[in-house]
Amino acid sequence: MGAVEKLLVGAVDLHCHSGPSPMPRRITHAEAARQASEAGFRAIVVKCHYHDTVTDVLSMAPLLEGLNTEVFGGIALNSQVGGLNRHAVDRSLKMGGRVIWFPTISSTAHLCHAAHDEEVQKHFQPRGMMQSEEISIFGDDGDLRPEVGQIIAQAKEAGALISTGHLGPEAARALVEAAASAGHDRLVLSHPNYVVDVEREQARELAGLGAVIEHEIAMYHNDKIFPLSVLLDWIDLIGPEHTSLGSDLGQVGNPLPVEAYIQVIGRLLDSGISEKDIGLMIRDNPARLIGLD
Numbered sequence: 001m002g003a004v005e006k007l008l009v010g011a012v013d014l015h016c017h018s019g020p021s022p023m024p025r026r027i028t029h030a031e032a033a034r035q036a037s038e039a040g041f042r043a044i045v046v047k048c049h050y051h052d053t054v055t056d057v058l059s060m061a062p063l064l065e066g067l068n069t070e071v072f073g074g075i076a077l078n079s080q081v082g083g084l085n086r087h088a089v090d091r092s093l094k095m096g097g098r099v100i101w102f103p104t105i106s107s108t109a110h111l112c113h114a115a116h117d118e119e120v121q122k123h124f125q126p127r128g129m130m131q132s133e134e135i136s137i138f139g140d141d142g143d144l145r146p147e148v149g150q151i152i153a154q155a156k157e158a159g160a161l162i163s164t165g166h167l168g169p170e171a172a173r174a175l176v177e178a179a180a181s182a183g184h185d186r187l188v189l190s191h192p193n194y195v196v197d198v199e200r201e202q203a204r205e206l207a208g209l210g211a212v213i214e215h216e217i218a219m220y221h222n223d224k225i226f227p228l229s230v231l232l233d234w235i236d237l238i239g240p241e242h243t244s245l246g247s248d249l250g251q252v253g254n255p256l257p258v259e260a261y262i263q264v265i266g267r268l269l270d271s272g273i274s275e276k277d278i279g280l281m282i283r284d285n286p287a288r289l290i291g292l293d
Contacts, residue, residue: 003269003275004262004265004266004269005039005040005262007265007269007275007278007279007282007283008039008040008041008258008261008262008265008282009039009040009041010040010041010042010279010283010287011036011039011040011041011042011261011282011283011286012041012042012043012044012045012282012283012286012287012290012292013036013041013043013044013045013246013247013257013261013286014044014045014099014161014188014214014244014246014286014289014290015045015047015190015214015216015246015247015248016029016032016044016045016046016047016246016247016249016250016257017046017047017048017247017248017249017250017251018031018032018046018250019250020048020056021048021049021050021126022050022126022127022129023049023050023124023126023251024126024251024252024253025250025251025252026250026251026252026253026254026256027250027256028060029046029053029056029057029060029071030060030063030064032044032046032071032250032257033064033067033069033071034067035256035257035258036069036257036258037067037068037069038258039258039261039262040068041069041258042068042069042070042283042287042292043069043070043071043072043287043290043292044069044070044071044072044257045071045072045073045074045098045099045290046071046072046073046250047074047076047099047101048076049076049078049080049104049105049124050076050078050080050081050129051080051081052073052074052075052081052088052091052092052097053073053074053075054073054074054075054092054095054096054097055073055095056073057071057072057073057096058095058096070292072096072097072098072099072290073092073096073097073098073099074092074097074098074099074100074101074160074161075088075089075092075097075099075100075101076101076103076104076105076165077089077100077101077102077103077106077135077151077165078103078104078105078106078132078135079106079132079133079134079135080106080132083103083106083133083135084135084137084145084147084148084151085147086147086150086151086154089151089154089155090154093154093155093158093160097158097160098160098161098290098291099160099161099162099163099290100151100154100155100160100161100162100163101163101165102137102162102163102164102165102167102171102175103135103137103165103166103167104165104166105124105132105166106132106133106134106135107134107135107165107166107167107168107171107196108134108136108167108168108171109166109167109168109171109195109196109197110124110132110166110195111132111134113195136171137167137171137174137175138171138174144174144175144178148175148178149178149182152178152179152182152184153182155179155184155186156179156182156183156184159186159291160186160290160291161186161187161188161289161290162175162179162184162186162187162188163187163188163189163190163214164176164187164188164189164190164196164211165190166190166195166196167196168196168197168198169196169197169198169199169202172189172196172198172206173202173205173206176189176206176209176210176211177209179210180209180210185210186288186289186290186291187209187210187211187212188211188212188213188214188244188289189203189206189211189212189213189214190214190216190246191214191215191216191219191248192213192234193226193230193234194216194219194225200234200237203234203237203238204237204238207238207239207242211242212242212243212244212285212289213234213238213242213243213244214243214244214245214246215231215234215243215244215245215246216245216246216247216248217245217246217247217248217249217257217260217261217264218247218248218249218254218255218260219248220264220267221255221260221263221264222263228264228267228268228271231268232268232271232273235273235277235281240273240277240278240280240281241280241285242285243280243281243285244281244282244285244286244289245261245264245281245282246286247260247261261282265278265282
């Protein structure tokens with residue numbers, strides 16, 4: 001077993017886009033779990049922008065038997081599930097959900113990003129689905145809506161991870177500050193340099209409040225969106241102790257999650273990132289965030 005393969009033993013992917021989903025997916029959750037298990041992953045979290053994936057996982061239980069990889073689901077608070085719907089959050093958490101993603105495709109930042117690209121708009125309206133409605137975490141008075149605090153409390157009680165989803169800089173900061181003030185320390189800010197446009201210094205400040213900055217392997221595989229040097233700069237700025245790497249993969253037309261991990265982790269090793277630091281980013285940090293410590 002090579003160095004990369006050894007590092008993947010115990011890895012946790014917090015951002016797997018397997019199916020079912022309204023969007024075209026290359027693999028199902030069960031297939032993603034089988035491939036992860038063969039590579040020695042400890043767990044994966046499956047994500048969908050349109051529905052709670054907890055029931056997907058429960059329905060696939062017979063297909064997951066015998067695998068060494070645990071599979072968890074969660075809920076993204078987009079208009080398709082009623083937005084900041086604490087009843088939907090309660091159901092997800094009570095059925096085993098481990099992650100609450102605040103608005104992704106319903107965030108202001110995402111909708112503004114999509115508005116400038118017709119192909120992106122079509123991509124996020126699969127099967128001719130209705131356009132997502134904007135879900136703001138702020139009320140008309142400019143303060144956080146009361147549901148935000150209620151959902152933070154639900155996540156804290158359940159020990160679930162809160163992700164800022166695709167919230168823009170102001171909203172992401174407000175959510176992290178509110179969660180930190182409530183004593184919740186399982187927080188993730190995903191792909192700060194993609195769609196959400198969180199500046200590097202702000203990301204470092206949010207890491208200081210307890211947020212882990214998650215970067216997506218999909219964006220660095222074959223330098224698809226960013227060259228690897230960008231990821232190296234982020235790791236240097238934030239520190240591996242505050243960084244997590246997720247795949248953001250499973251879509252038709254993209255590499256499989258495990259094969260992308262193998263390539264990108266190999267390149268990180270070749271670039272001088274230590275095995276210890278890679279272990280923090282793909283094993284220790286994500287495991288803590290979903291309560292596997």
